[in-house]
Amino acid sequence: MDQQGRELVFMHSGDFLRQNPGVSDHLNDSSSGDHTQPTIKEVDFFSTDRNGKSRSEHQEMKINIGSSSLVDSSINTGLNLSTSSSGISKIANGKEPNNNKLSVLRGELGRLHDENMKLGKLLVQTTKSYKDLQAQLLVAMPKQTQGCRVEQKGELNDTRTPVMSAQHLMDHRPSDITLDVNEPSVSDDKTPELVVSPANIMEKKSQILGKRASIDDGIDQTSHSRGSPKLEQEKPDEQVPGVVSFRKARVSVRARSEAPLISDGCQWRKYGQKMANGNPCPRAYYRCTMAVGCPVRKQVQRCAEDNTILITTYEGNHNHPLPPPATAMANTTSAAAAMLLSGSTTSREGISSSSCFYPCLPMATLSTSASFPTITLDLTQGPNTTMPFLRTPATFPLPLHGCPQLLGNPMYVGPKLPAILSVQLGQRHASVVETVTAAIASDPYLTAAVAAAAISTFMGTPRIIDGSNNLSVVPGLPGSPHLPQSCTTFSTKEGCYRLGSDLQ
Protein backbone atom coordinates (compact mmCIF):
# COMPACT_ATOMS: atom_id res chain seq x y z
CA MET A 1 0.00 0.00 0.00
CA ASP A 2 1.11 3.45 -0.82
CA GLN A 3 2.52 4.86 2.33
CA GLN A 4 2.50 8.33 0.94
CA GLY A 5 -1.17 8.22 0.28
CA ARG A 6 -3.91 10.01 1.96
CA GLU A 7 -5.35 8.78 5.13
CA LEU A 8 -9.00 8.79 6.02
CA VAL A 9 -10.08 8.25 9.56
CA PHE A 10 -13.68 8.11 10.59
CA MET A 11 -13.72 9.61 13.97
CA HIS A 12 -16.23 8.53 16.47
CA SER A 13 -16.62 9.63 19.96
CA GLY A 14 -13.42 9.84 21.83
CA ASP A 15 -11.58 10.44 18.63
CA PHE A 16 -9.87 13.54 19.81
CA LEU A 17 -8.20 11.48 22.45
CA ARG A 18 -6.61 9.53 19.69
CA GLN A 19 -5.32 12.58 18.00
CA ASN A 20 -2.46 12.60 20.42
CA PRO A 21 -1.61 9.04 21.13
CA GLY A 22 1.09 8.36 23.56
CA VAL A 23 2.08 8.75 27.12
CA SER A 24 -0.43 11.43 27.93
CA ASP A 25 -3.22 8.96 27.67
CA HIS A 26 -2.52 7.01 30.73
CA LEU A 27 -1.94 10.20 32.59
CA ASN A 28 -5.48 11.08 31.76
CA ASP A 29 -6.55 7.64 32.72
CA SER A 30 -5.01 7.83 36.10
CA SER A 31 -6.83 11.01 36.85
CA SER A 32 -10.14 9.80 35.62
CA GLY A 33 -12.64 8.53 38.06
CA ASP A 34 -14.51 6.59 35.44
CA HIS A 35 -13.12 3.14 35.07
CA THR A 36 -14.75 2.46 31.78
CA GLN A 37 -13.15 5.22 29.83
CA PRO A 38 -9.57 4.27 30.43
CA THR A 39 -10.33 0.94 28.92
CA ILE A 40 -11.35 2.56 25.71
CA LYS A 41 -8.52 5.00 25.73
CA GLU A 42 -6.23 2.05 25.78
CA VAL A 43 -7.05 1.83 22.12
CA ASP A 44 -4.36 4.39 21.73
CA PHE A 45 -1.89 1.65 22.30
CA PHE A 46 -2.68 0.60 18.80
CA SER A 47 -2.85 3.87 17.02
CA THR A 48 0.31 2.98 15.29
CA ASP A 49 1.97 3.84 12.09
CA ARG A 50 2.53 1.29 9.42
CA ASN A 51 5.51 -0.14 11.10
CA GLY A 52 3.34 -0.99 14.04
CA LYS A 53 4.87 1.62 16.31
CA SER A 54 3.50 4.95 17.27
CA ARG A 55 5.61 8.00 17.26
CA SER A 56 5.60 8.25 20.98
CA GLU A 57 6.53 4.65 21.13
CA HIS A 58 9.50 5.25 18.90
CA GLN A 59 10.59 8.08 21.09
CA GLU A 60 10.25 6.02 24.17
CA MET A 61 12.13 3.20 22.65
CA LYS A 62 15.07 5.46 22.03
CA ILE A 63 15.03 6.74 25.54
CA ASN A 64 14.63 3.37 27.07
CA ILE A 65 17.76 1.85 25.62
CA GLY A 66 19.78 0.55 28.44
CA SER A 67 17.25 1.28 31.08
CA SER A 68 14.86 -1.54 30.61
CA SER A 69 16.60 -3.60 33.18
CA LEU A 70 15.53 -1.16 35.80
CA VAL A 71 11.93 -1.55 34.96
CA ASP A 72 9.57 -3.52 37.05
CA SER A 73 8.14 -6.14 34.81
CA SER A 74 4.94 -6.61 36.70
CA ILE A 75 1.74 -5.30 35.30
CA ASN A 76 -0.04 -2.75 37.36
CA THR A 77 -3.59 -3.88 36.85
CA GLY A 78 -4.79 -1.03 38.94
CA LEU A 79 -3.73 1.34 36.23
CA ASN A 80 -1.84 3.36 38.75
CA LEU A 81 0.67 4.53 36.25
CA SER A 82 2.19 7.27 38.33
CA THR A 83 3.71 5.03 40.89
CA SER A 84 6.75 5.87 42.91
CA SER A 85 10.15 5.52 41.37
CA SER A 86 12.07 5.30 44.58
CA GLY A 87 13.90 2.20 43.50
CA ILE A 88 15.24 3.95 40.50
CA SER A 89 16.38 6.87 42.56
CA LYS A 90 18.49 4.57 44.65
CA ILE A 91 20.23 3.26 41.61
CA ALA A 92 20.89 6.77 40.46
CA ASN A 93 22.50 7.73 43.73
CA GLY A 94 26.09 8.94 43.70
CA LYS A 95 25.91 10.62 40.29
CA GLU A 96 25.53 14.23 39.34
CA PRO A 97 22.10 15.76 40.05
CA ASN A 98 21.40 16.16 36.36
CA ASN A 99 22.38 12.61 35.67
CA ASN A 100 20.25 11.52 38.55
CA LYS A 101 17.26 13.32 37.17
CA LEU A 102 17.92 11.94 33.75
CA SER A 103 18.28 8.45 35.06
CA VAL A 104 15.12 8.74 37.06
CA LEU A 105 13.24 10.04 34.08
CA ARG A 106 14.68 7.38 31.86
CA GLY A 107 13.79 4.71 34.30
CA GLU A 108 10.31 5.99 34.74
CA LEU A 109 9.78 6.38 31.05
CA GLY A 110 11.06 2.92 30.48
CA ARG A 111 8.82 1.52 33.12
CA LEU A 112 5.84 3.38 31.78
CA HIS A 113 6.62 2.21 28.34
CA ASP A 114 6.84 -1.39 29.37
CA GLU A 115 3.70 -1.05 31.36
CA ASN A 116 2.07 0.54 28.39
CA MET A 117 3.08 -2.29 26.15
CA LYS A 118 1.97 -4.93 28.59
CA LEU A 119 -1.36 -3.30 29.12
CA GLY A 120 -1.77 -3.13 25.40
CA LYS A 121 -1.10 -6.83 25.09
CA LEU A 122 -3.43 -7.46 27.96
CA LEU A 123 -6.11 -5.49 26.21
CA VAL A 124 -5.63 -7.47 23.03
CA GLN A 125 -5.90 -10.72 24.95
CA THR A 126 -8.92 -9.52 26.85
CA THR A 127 -10.61 -8.41 23.68
CA LYS A 128 -9.84 -11.71 22.04
CA SER A 129 -11.19 -13.60 25.00
CA TYR A 130 -14.30 -11.51 24.95
CA LYS A 131 -14.85 -12.19 21.30
CA ASP A 132 -14.36 -15.88 21.82
CA LEU A 133 -16.80 -15.94 24.67
CA GLN A 134 -19.27 -13.86 22.73
CA ALA A 135 -19.01 -16.20 19.79
CA GLN A 136 -19.68 -19.17 22.05
CA LEU A 137 -22.61 -17.40 23.60
CA LEU A 138 -24.04 -16.43 20.27
CA VAL A 139 -23.77 -19.94 19.01
CA ALA A 140 -25.47 -21.25 22.09
CA MET A 141 -28.21 -18.64 22.23
CA PRO A 142 -30.29 -19.83 19.27
CA LYS A 143 -30.40 -23.24 20.86
CA GLN A 144 -31.42 -21.80 24.14
CA THR A 145 -34.42 -20.13 22.67
CA GLN A 146 -35.45 -22.90 20.37
CA GLY A 147 -39.01 -24.02 20.57
CA CYS A 148 -40.46 -20.89 22.02
CA ARG A 149 -41.72 -19.22 18.94
CA VAL A 150 -43.19 -15.87 19.59
CA GLU A 151 -44.74 -14.30 16.62
CA GLN A 152 -45.23 -10.60 16.87
CA LYS A 153 -46.79 -9.73 13.62
CA GLY A 154 -49.38 -7.64 15.33
CA GLU A 155 -46.82 -5.60 17.14
CA LEU A 156 -44.65 -4.95 14.15
CA ASN A 157 -46.91 -3.29 11.71
CA ASP A 158 -44.54 -0.40 11.49
CA THR A 159 -41.64 -1.60 9.44
CA ARG A 160 -39.63 1.37 10.54
CA THR A 161 -39.35 -0.04 13.97
CA PRO A 162 -38.15 -3.43 13.02
CA VAL A 163 -37.43 -6.05 15.55
CA MET A 164 -34.60 -8.30 14.73
CA SER A 165 -32.93 -11.35 15.98
CA ALA A 166 -30.19 -13.27 14.38
CA GLN A 167 -32.26 -16.37 14.75
CA HIS A 168 -34.83 -14.68 12.68
CA LEU A 169 -32.40 -13.50 10.11
CA MET A 170 -30.92 -16.91 9.78
CA ASP A 171 -34.28 -18.42 9.31
CA HIS A 172 -35.00 -19.23 5.75
CA ARG A 173 -38.64 -18.68 6.21
CA PRO A 174 -39.96 -15.70 4.43
CA SER A 175 -39.26 -12.58 6.32
CA ASP A 176 -37.90 -9.21 5.74
CA ILE A 177 -36.25 -6.71 7.96
CA THR A 178 -35.38 -3.58 6.14
CA LEU A 179 -34.03 -0.62 7.97
CA ASP A 180 -33.09 1.57 5.12
CA VAL A 181 -35.42 4.43 5.69
CA ASN A 182 -34.21 6.39 2.74
CA GLU A 183 -35.09 3.94 0.11
CA PRO A 184 -37.96 1.60 -0.41
CA SER A 185 -37.20 -1.93 0.48
CA VAL A 186 -36.06 -4.03 -2.38
CA SER A 187 -37.59 -7.02 -0.80
CA ASP A 188 -41.10 -8.21 -0.68
CA ASP A 189 -43.87 -6.94 1.50
CA LYS A 190 -43.91 -9.67 4.03
CA THR A 191 -44.58 -8.52 7.51
CA PRO A 192 -41.59 -8.65 9.77
CA GLU A 193 -41.91 -11.17 12.47
CA LEU A 194 -39.92 -12.15 15.44
CA VAL A 195 -39.23 -15.77 15.90
CA VAL A 196 -37.80 -16.77 19.18
CA SER A 197 -37.14 -20.39 19.59
CA PRO A 198 -36.25 -21.90 22.90
CA ALA A 199 -34.13 -24.57 23.62
CA ASN A 200 -32.82 -27.75 24.37
CA ILE A 201 -29.35 -26.61 25.12
CA MET A 202 -28.01 -29.66 26.81
CA GLU A 203 -29.25 -31.90 24.07
CA LYS A 204 -27.51 -29.96 21.35
CA LYS A 205 -24.61 -28.53 23.24
CA SER A 206 -22.07 -30.99 22.05
CA GLN A 207 -23.22 -30.57 18.49
CA ILE A 208 -22.94 -26.83 18.72
CA LEU A 209 -19.49 -26.96 20.14
CA GLY A 210 -18.56 -29.41 17.49
CA LYS A 211 -19.63 -27.00 14.84
CA ARG A 212 -17.92 -23.99 16.25
CA ALA A 213 -14.64 -24.73 14.63
CA SER A 214 -16.08 -24.84 11.19
CA ILE A 215 -17.93 -21.63 11.77
CA ASP A 216 -14.78 -19.92 12.86
CA ASP A 217 -12.92 -21.20 9.89
CA GLY A 218 -15.31 -19.76 7.42
CA ILE A 219 -18.97 -19.58 6.99
CA ASP A 220 -18.93 -21.37 3.71
CA GLN A 221 -17.35 -24.39 5.20
CA THR A 222 -20.64 -25.13 6.81
CA SER A 223 -22.28 -25.03 3.48
CA HIS A 224 -25.43 -27.03 3.50
CA SER A 225 -27.15 -26.16 0.33
CA ARG A 226 -26.27 -27.61 -2.93
CA GLY A 227 -23.34 -26.22 -4.71
CA SER A 228 -20.00 -27.17 -6.03
CA PRO A 229 -19.07 -30.58 -4.65
CA LYS A 230 -15.51 -29.39 -4.36
CA LEU A 231 -16.59 -26.77 -1.93
CA GLU A 232 -18.94 -28.94 0.00
CA GLN A 233 -17.30 -29.64 3.29
CA GLU A 234 -20.15 -31.19 5.16
CA LYS A 235 -23.28 -33.05 4.45
CA PRO A 236 -26.63 -31.51 5.16
CA ASP A 237 -27.53 -34.00 7.82
CA GLU A 238 -24.50 -32.95 9.79
CA GLN A 239 -25.74 -29.46 10.14
CA VAL A 240 -26.94 -28.02 13.36
CA PRO A 241 -30.13 -26.09 12.89
CA GLY A 242 -29.71 -22.47 13.65
CA VAL A 243 -26.04 -22.60 13.00
CA VAL A 244 -26.32 -23.86 9.51
CA SER A 245 -27.30 -20.76 7.71
CA PHE A 246 -24.48 -18.73 9.17
CA ARG A 247 -22.80 -19.20 5.83
CA LYS A 248 -25.63 -17.34 4.22
CA ALA A 249 -24.74 -14.05 5.76
CA ARG A 250 -23.96 -11.59 3.05
CA VAL A 251 -22.67 -8.13 2.63
CA SER A 252 -24.06 -6.08 -0.14
CA VAL A 253 -22.49 -2.85 -1.25
CA ARG A 254 -24.33 -0.35 -3.36
CA ALA A 255 -22.07 2.15 -5.02
CA ARG A 256 -22.24 4.35 -8.04
CA SER A 257 -19.81 3.10 -10.57
CA GLU A 258 -19.61 3.03 -14.31
CA ALA A 259 -17.18 0.17 -14.13
CA PRO A 260 -18.64 -3.31 -14.46
CA LEU A 261 -16.89 -4.42 -11.32
CA ILE A 262 -15.69 -3.02 -8.04
CA SER A 263 -12.01 -3.69 -7.82
CA ASP A 264 -11.61 -5.08 -4.37
CA GLY A 265 -8.15 -6.50 -4.70
CA CYS A 266 -9.26 -10.08 -5.10
CA GLN A 267 -9.10 -12.29 -8.14
CA TRP A 268 -12.50 -13.45 -9.32
CA ARG A 269 -13.63 -15.91 -11.87
CA LYS A 270 -17.04 -15.58 -13.37
CA TYR A 271 -18.95 -18.81 -13.23
CA GLY A 272 -22.41 -17.79 -14.10
CA GLN A 273 -24.79 -15.10 -15.18
CA LYS A 274 -28.47 -14.90 -14.89
CA MET A 275 -31.37 -12.60 -15.39
CA ALA A 276 -32.88 -12.26 -12.01
CA ASN A 277 -35.75 -10.60 -10.26
CA GLY A 278 -37.09 -8.80 -13.27
CA ASN A 279 -33.95 -6.75 -13.49
CA PRO A 280 -33.06 -5.96 -17.10
CA CYS A 281 -29.44 -6.14 -16.08
CA PRO A 282 -28.11 -9.64 -15.59
CA ARG A 283 -26.63 -10.78 -12.34
CA ALA A 284 -23.11 -12.12 -12.58
CA TYR A 285 -21.69 -14.74 -10.26
CA TYR A 286 -18.04 -14.70 -9.34
CA ARG A 287 -15.86 -17.04 -7.33
CA CYS A 288 -12.60 -16.16 -5.67
CA THR A 289 -9.68 -17.72 -7.49
CA MET A 290 -6.85 -16.53 -5.31
CA ALA A 291 -6.71 -19.95 -3.71
CA VAL A 292 -8.01 -23.34 -4.64
CA GLY A 293 -11.22 -24.04 -2.87
CA CYS A 294 -11.74 -20.56 -1.53
CA PRO A 295 -15.42 -20.48 -0.65
CA VAL A 296 -15.94 -16.79 -1.21
CA ARG A 297 -18.36 -15.78 -3.90
CA LYS A 298 -19.76 -12.52 -5.00
CA GLN A 299 -22.65 -11.38 -7.10
CA VAL A 300 -22.58 -8.27 -9.19
CA GLN A 301 -25.67 -6.64 -10.51
CA ARG A 302 -26.71 -3.21 -11.57
CA CYS A 303 -29.65 -1.61 -9.87
CA ALA A 304 -32.83 -1.87 -11.88
CA GLU A 305 -33.90 1.64 -10.97
CA ASP A 306 -30.54 3.24 -11.54
CA ASN A 307 -28.06 1.61 -13.83
CA THR A 308 -25.26 3.67 -12.45
CA ILE A 309 -25.56 1.88 -9.14
CA LEU A 310 -23.56 -1.27 -8.89
CA ILE A 311 -24.64 -3.79 -6.28
CA THR A 312 -21.91 -6.14 -5.20
CA THR A 313 -22.79 -8.88 -2.77
CA TYR A 314 -20.11 -10.85 -0.95
CA GLU A 315 -20.57 -14.17 0.74
CA GLY A 316 -18.14 -16.27 2.69
CA ASN A 317 -14.71 -15.96 4.21
CA HIS A 318 -11.44 -16.28 2.39
CA ASN A 319 -9.30 -19.20 3.41
CA HIS A 320 -6.07 -17.66 2.25
CA PRO A 321 -4.00 -14.52 2.78
CA LEU A 322 -5.25 -11.46 1.03
CA PRO A 323 -3.64 -8.36 -0.35
CA PRO A 324 -4.45 -5.24 1.64
CA PRO A 325 -7.16 -3.92 -0.67
CA ALA A 326 -8.95 -7.22 -0.48
CA THR A 327 -8.60 -7.55 3.24
CA ALA A 328 -11.06 -4.79 3.92
CA MET A 329 -13.84 -6.47 2.06
CA ALA A 330 -12.91 -9.84 3.38
CA ASN A 331 -13.26 -8.56 6.89
CA THR A 332 -16.57 -7.11 5.94
CA THR A 333 -18.07 -10.47 5.15
CA SER A 334 -16.98 -12.05 8.37
CA ALA A 335 -18.04 -8.97 10.25
CA ALA A 336 -21.43 -9.15 8.62
CA ALA A 337 -22.00 -12.66 9.82
CA ALA A 338 -20.90 -11.72 13.29
CA MET A 339 -23.16 -8.73 13.30
CA LEU A 340 -26.14 -10.76 12.29
CA LEU A 341 -25.45 -13.06 15.15
CA SER A 342 -24.90 -10.18 17.47
CA GLY A 343 -28.57 -9.38 17.14
CA SER A 344 -29.44 -12.66 18.72
CA THR A 345 -29.43 -11.32 22.20
CA THR A 346 -32.74 -12.92 22.79
CA SER A 347 -34.12 -10.59 25.37
CA ARG A 348 -36.72 -8.26 24.11
CA GLU A 349 -34.83 -5.33 25.49
CA GLY A 350 -31.77 -6.15 23.53
CA ILE A 351 -33.68 -6.53 20.37
CA SER A 352 -35.45 -3.29 20.82
CA SER A 353 -32.21 -1.57 21.45
CA SER A 354 -30.78 -2.86 18.26
CA SER A 355 -33.73 -1.70 16.29
CA CYS A 356 -33.40 1.66 17.93
CA PHE A 357 -29.88 1.92 16.72
CA TYR A 358 -30.27 1.03 13.10
CA PRO A 359 -32.26 4.05 12.04
CA CYS A 360 -29.12 5.97 12.69
CA LEU A 361 -27.67 4.26 9.67
CA PRO A 362 -29.30 5.52 6.54
CA MET A 363 -26.79 3.68 4.45
CA ALA A 364 -26.99 0.41 6.29
CA THR A 365 -29.80 -1.94 5.54
CA LEU A 366 -30.50 -5.30 6.96
CA SER A 367 -32.77 -7.61 5.11
CA THR A 368 -33.42 -11.23 4.62
CA SER A 369 -34.78 -10.96 1.16
CA ALA A 370 -33.88 -13.85 -1.08
CA SER A 371 -33.78 -15.98 2.05
CA PHE A 372 -30.38 -14.66 3.05
CA PRO A 373 -29.61 -12.28 5.85
CA THR A 374 -27.95 -9.46 4.05
CA ILE A 375 -26.34 -6.28 5.15
CA THR A 376 -26.61 -3.64 2.50
CA LEU A 377 -24.37 -0.65 2.58
CA ASP A 378 -25.71 2.11 0.46
CA LEU A 379 -22.87 4.33 -0.62
CA THR A 380 -24.90 6.09 -3.21
CA GLN A 381 -26.78 8.53 -1.09
CA GLY A 382 -25.86 12.15 -1.03
CA PRO A 383 -25.07 14.25 2.00
CA ASN A 384 -28.36 16.09 1.93
CA THR A 385 -30.37 13.03 2.65
CA THR A 386 -32.75 13.55 5.50
CA MET A 387 -31.17 12.26 8.60
CA PRO A 388 -33.32 9.48 9.88
CA PHE A 389 -31.87 9.55 13.34
CA LEU A 390 -33.52 12.88 13.87
CA ARG A 391 -36.66 10.89 14.31
CA THR A 392 -35.12 8.58 16.81
CA PRO A 393 -33.24 8.87 20.03
CA ALA A 394 -29.57 9.26 19.34
CA THR A 395 -28.54 6.35 21.43
CA PHE A 396 -26.12 3.66 20.44
CA PRO A 397 -26.83 0.59 22.44
CA LEU A 398 -24.60 -2.37 22.43
CA PRO A 399 -23.38 -4.25 20.67
CA LEU A 400 -23.72 -1.82 17.86
CA HIS A 401 -22.37 1.12 19.70
CA GLY A 402 -20.15 2.39 16.95
CA CYS A 403 -22.27 4.30 14.54
CA PRO A 404 -20.99 4.08 10.98
CA GLN A 405 -21.11 7.71 10.35
CA LEU A 406 -19.37 7.34 7.17
CA LEU A 407 -20.81 8.33 3.90
CA GLY A 408 -23.26 10.69 2.46
CA ASN A 409 -24.10 12.07 5.82
CA PRO A 410 -23.02 14.92 7.99
CA MET A 411 -21.93 12.47 10.56
CA TYR A 412 -18.36 12.93 9.58
CA VAL A 413 -18.09 15.43 12.33
CA GLY A 414 -16.87 14.66 15.76
CA PRO A 415 -19.00 11.88 17.11
CA LYS A 416 -18.84 13.04 20.66
CA LEU A 417 -21.24 15.73 19.69
CA PRO A 418 -24.92 15.12 20.13
CA ALA A 419 -26.61 13.87 17.03
CA ILE A 420 -28.46 17.07 16.36
CA LEU A 421 -25.33 19.11 16.66
CA SER A 422 -23.56 16.70 14.41
CA VAL A 423 -26.16 17.34 11.78
CA GLN A 424 -25.78 21.05 12.05
CA LEU A 425 -22.07 20.89 11.79
CA GLY A 426 -22.42 18.49 8.95
CA GLN A 427 -24.63 20.88 7.05
CA ARG A 428 -22.13 23.59 7.60
CA HIS A 429 -19.53 21.42 5.99
CA ALA A 430 -21.74 19.92 3.41
CA SER A 431 -19.33 20.79 0.66
CA VAL A 432 -16.58 18.89 2.32
CA VAL A 433 -18.84 15.94 2.82
CA GLU A 434 -19.93 16.09 -0.76
CA THR A 435 -16.37 16.14 -1.91
CA VAL A 436 -15.43 13.20 0.20
CA THR A 437 -18.51 11.29 -0.79
CA ALA A 438 -17.78 11.84 -4.42
CA ALA A 439 -14.21 10.79 -3.95
CA ILE A 440 -15.22 7.66 -2.15
CA ALA A 441 -17.88 6.75 -4.61
CA SER A 442 -15.58 7.27 -7.53
CA ASP A 443 -12.85 5.12 -6.13
CA PRO A 444 -13.78 1.47 -6.11
CA TYR A 445 -10.96 0.63 -3.75
CA LEU A 446 -12.07 3.26 -1.36
CA THR A 447 -15.65 2.18 -1.75
CA ALA A 448 -14.75 -1.31 -0.75
CA ALA A 449 -12.71 -0.12 2.15
CA VAL A 450 -15.46 2.18 3.33
CA ALA A 451 -17.94 -0.60 3.16
CA ALA A 452 -15.71 -2.76 5.25
CA ALA A 453 -15.07 0.00 7.69
CA ALA A 454 -18.72 0.82 7.96
CA ILE A 455 -19.81 -2.66 8.81
CA SER A 456 -16.93 -3.28 11.10
CA THR A 457 -17.58 -0.04 12.84
CA PHE A 458 -21.27 -0.31 13.45
CA MET A 459 -20.81 -3.86 14.50
CA GLY A 460 -18.72 -2.56 17.30
CA THR A 461 -16.43 -5.47 16.84
CA PRO A 462 -12.95 -4.85 18.10
CA ARG A 463 -10.93 -5.21 15.00
CA ILE A 464 -7.29 -4.59 15.17
CA ILE A 465 -5.47 -5.28 12.02
CA ASP A 466 -1.83 -4.76 11.55
CA GLY A 467 -0.39 -2.30 9.15
CA SER A 468 -0.29 -4.74 6.32
CA ASN A 469 -4.02 -4.87 6.23
CA ASN A 470 -4.55 -1.16 6.40
CA LEU A 471 -7.89 -1.44 8.08
CA SER A 472 -8.11 -0.48 11.66
CA VAL A 473 -11.44 -0.32 13.33
CA VAL A 474 -11.00 -0.01 16.99
CA PRO A 475 -14.26 0.81 18.64
CA GLY A 476 -14.74 0.99 22.33
CA LEU A 477 -14.58 -2.23 24.13
CA PRO A 478 -17.81 -4.08 24.55
CA GLY A 479 -19.39 -3.13 27.75
CA SER A 480 -19.30 0.59 27.31
CA PRO A 481 -22.67 1.12 25.74
CA HIS A 482 -22.82 4.82 26.16
CA LEU A 483 -19.42 5.54 24.89
CA PRO A 484 -19.51 4.86 21.23
CA GLN A 485 -15.90 5.10 20.36
CA SER A 486 -14.18 3.99 17.31
CA CYS A 487 -11.64 5.26 14.96
CA THR A 488 -11.54 3.89 11.51
CA THR A 489 -8.55 4.16 9.30
CA PHE A 490 -8.33 2.55 5.98
CA SER A 491 -6.26 2.62 2.91
CA THR A 492 -7.06 2.29 -0.69
CA LYS A 493 -5.18 1.89 -3.87
CA GLU A 494 -4.87 5.62 -3.98
CA GLY A 495 -3.45 5.74 -0.55
CA CYS A 496 -4.40 5.86 3.03
CA TYR A 497 -7.25 8.21 3.82
CA ARG A 498 -7.83 10.07 6.98
CA LEU A 499 -11.06 11.83 7.73
CA GLY A 500 -12.34 13.16 10.94
CA SER A 501 -12.95 16.33 12.80
CA ASP A 502 -9.96 17.79 11.09
CA LEU A 503 -12.06 17.95 7.96
CA GLN A 504 -13.59 21.00 9.43
Added chain:
DNA sequence: CGTGTTTGACCCGCGC
Protein backbone atom coordinates in the same frame (compact mmCIF):
# COMPACT_ATOMS: atom_id res chain seq x y z
C1' DC B 1 -2.18 -24.13 -24.46
C1' DG B 2 -3.76 -22.13 -20.35
C1' DT B 3 -7.00 -19.11 -18.45
C1' DG B 4 -11.17 -16.76 -18.25
C1' DT B 5 -15.95 -15.93 -20.11
C1' DT B 6 -20.37 -17.21 -22.00
C1' DT B 7 -24.50 -19.64 -21.82
C1' DG B 8 -27.83 -23.31 -21.69
C1' DA B 9 -28.97 -26.97 -18.65
C1' DC B 10 -29.55 -28.70 -14.28
C1' DC B 11 -30.46 -28.90 -9.21
C1' DC B 12 -32.68 -27.37 -5.26
C1' DG B 13 -35.71 -24.81 -2.14
C1' DC B 14 -39.86 -22.63 -1.65
C1' DG B 15 -44.63 -21.17 -2.38
C1' DC B 16 -49.02 -22.37 -4.03
Added chain:
DNA sequence: GCGCGGGTCAAACACG
Protein backbone atom coordinates in the same frame (compact mmCIF):
# COMPACT_ATOMS: atom_id res chain seq x y z
C1' DG C 1 -47.09 -32.24 -7.19
C1' DC C 2 -45.97 -28.43 -9.93
C1' DG C 3 -43.99 -24.17 -11.28
C1' DC C 4 -40.82 -20.57 -10.40
C1' DG C 5 -36.61 -18.49 -9.34
C1' DG C 6 -31.94 -18.55 -7.49
C1' DG C 7 -27.64 -20.63 -7.80
C1' DT C 8 -24.31 -23.63 -9.98
C1' DC C 9 -22.23 -26.67 -13.44
C1' DA C 10 -19.76 -27.56 -17.46
C1' DA C 11 -19.10 -27.56 -22.40
C1' DA C 12 -18.10 -24.34 -25.87
C1' DC C 13 -15.83 -20.38 -26.99
C1' DA C 14 -12.57 -16.31 -26.87
C1' DC C 15 -8.25 -14.41 -25.99
C1' DG C 16 -3.34 -13.66 -25.10
